[in-house]
Amino acid sequence: QRDHYLPLKVIREHLDALARGEQPVLPSPGAQRDLTDGVWEAGPGGPTAARIGRAELLAAAEVDEERLTEWESYGLIVPSPDGGYDAEMVTVAKLVADLGRFGLEPRHLRAMRASADREAGLVEQVVAPLRRHRNPQTRAHAEATANELAELSVRLHAALVQSALRTRLH
Numbered sequence: 001q002r003d004h005y006l007p008l009k010v011i012r013e014h015l016d017a018l019a020r021g022e023q024p025v026l027p028s029p030g031a032q033r034d035l036t037d038g039v040w041e042a043g044p045g046g047p048t049a050a051r052i053g054r055a056e057l058l059a060a061a062e063v064d065e066e067r068l069t070e071w072e073s074y075g076l077i078v079p080s081p082d083g084g085y086d087a088e089m090v091t092v093a094k095l096v097a098d099l100g101r102f103g104l105e106p107r108h109l110r111a112m113r114a115s116a117d118r119e120a121g122l123v124e125q126v127v128a129p130l131r132r133h134r135n136p137q138t139r140a141h142a143e144a145t146a147n148e149l150a151e152l153s154v155r156l157h158a159a160l161v162q163s164a165l166r167t168r169l170h
Helices: 008-019 054-061 065-073 087-100 106-131 136-169
Strands: 032-034 039-041
Touching: 054 065, 054 087, 065 087, 065 106, 087 106, 106 136
Parallel strands: none
Antiparallel strands: 032 039
16 A cells, blocks of 8 residues: 555455455556546556656647647636646646547537546545644555545446436437
8 A cells, every 4th residue: 555555445456366366466656547437547548657748748748739738727727836747747638639530629528628627526525633733654545545536436427427417319
């Protein structure tokens, strides 16, 4: 847990596999997580650098400066205080670009950003008491709990969208 910050479910599965005599592989630090089925994947083209510059983000998302500026104006892409972009912003940029190919514009995606911010706030409220502790183990538990809650939130969102689509399309 200390080295990988894995959700408890993944740790439990790893320990169960070890008990069965298997040699399970832990995800690499740069691996992406497919949150709909709980399987770790290294994902082609996944973000590998901790921080990248604007030019690298433009290249990774395959968009021009004007488009990136528009995404930033809607709060979809947020540079770090040093002007760089972290791995999550690379993923967000690629997803926004992919959704754009279906005609979804930043103004449509602003609601998704607002929803994500509300979900993050909810997770933050749950783990805030744990984060206030000085004990490093408790603080690590807070981070693991936040990661697990984030995973569950994403899975719930995906299930709700699928359910709504199934209802509306059939």
